[in-house]
Amino acid sequence: MGRKTVLSTKNVVAIGIGAAVFIILGRFAAIPTGVPNTxxxxxxxxxxxxxxxxxxxxxxxxxxxxxxxxxxxxxxxxWWSWIIVSGIVGVGFGLAWKKINIKEGIFGWKQILTFNVVQIIVQAIGWFVLAPLLDVLIYAEPINKVILQGLVAGGLNIATVAVLGTLLIYAYSKTISKTNSLEKEETF
Incomplete structure (x- = not known):
């Protein structure tokens, strides 16, 4: 009997392409906020x-x-503290995966609400708590600076995912055939 692997070829390709797009967006589609390194x-x-x-x-x-x-x-x-938080945030977003079940092609108000509650909680914990805490523990950064950075980054990330992330997921859901969406045609 074979084992089901978490990292199928499809998942490995998704990680490679996903990381590349994350880099490109982070490099070329980022706007400075006026808060240092944020x-x-x-x-x-x-x-x-x-x-x-x-x-x-x-x-x-x-x-x-x-x-x-x-x-x-x-x-x-x-900058390992924020890298770790980005990984945690990705895991957290993914925890909505089974609850939303996007593979069914449905992303209505219930799924949108579920996704956004999850993303707000995950990002608030990540950017408002973990990132500043790890900045202090790993890099001995000043607490006032890292709290401001975490609040600004977290607030912007929450808003971005709520708007743009929701739109991307909604658009993706429209590309999926819904289960039993094909009906038998009558022949004459």
Whole structure:
């Protein structure tokens, strides 16, 4: 009897492409906020889509790998506290995966509400609590600075995912054939 692997070929490809798109969006579709090293980023909306479609493991790896490589390419070195949080956020988005069940092609008001409650909770914990805490523990950053960065990044990421992420997932859901959507035609 064979085992079902979490990282199928399809999932590995999704991680590679997802991380690449995360890097591109983080590099070229980010707007500085005026708060040091904190940008308005569209990459988290894309991370939400990939996490909901492929699940928490793929979402976590896209967030972690994509953020790590983006930091190396943009800043010259990785900032591990926020990389870890990006991975956790990807996992958290992916936890809505089974509840939403996007593979059925349905993303109505109930699924939108469920997804957004999950993403707000996950991102609030990640950016308002974990990122500042890890910044202090790993890098001995000043608490006032990292709390401000976490609040700004988290607030913007929550808003971006609520609007753009929801739209991306909705658009994706419209590309999926609904179960039993084909009816038998009568022949004459």
């Amino acid at each position: 940008s308005f980023e569209t990459s988290y909306a894309f991370l939400a889509l990939m996490s909901v479609v492929f699940g928490p493991v793929v979402g976590g790896l896209i967030g972690f790998i994509g953020h790590a490589l983006k930091d190396i390419l943009v800043w010259g070195s990785p």
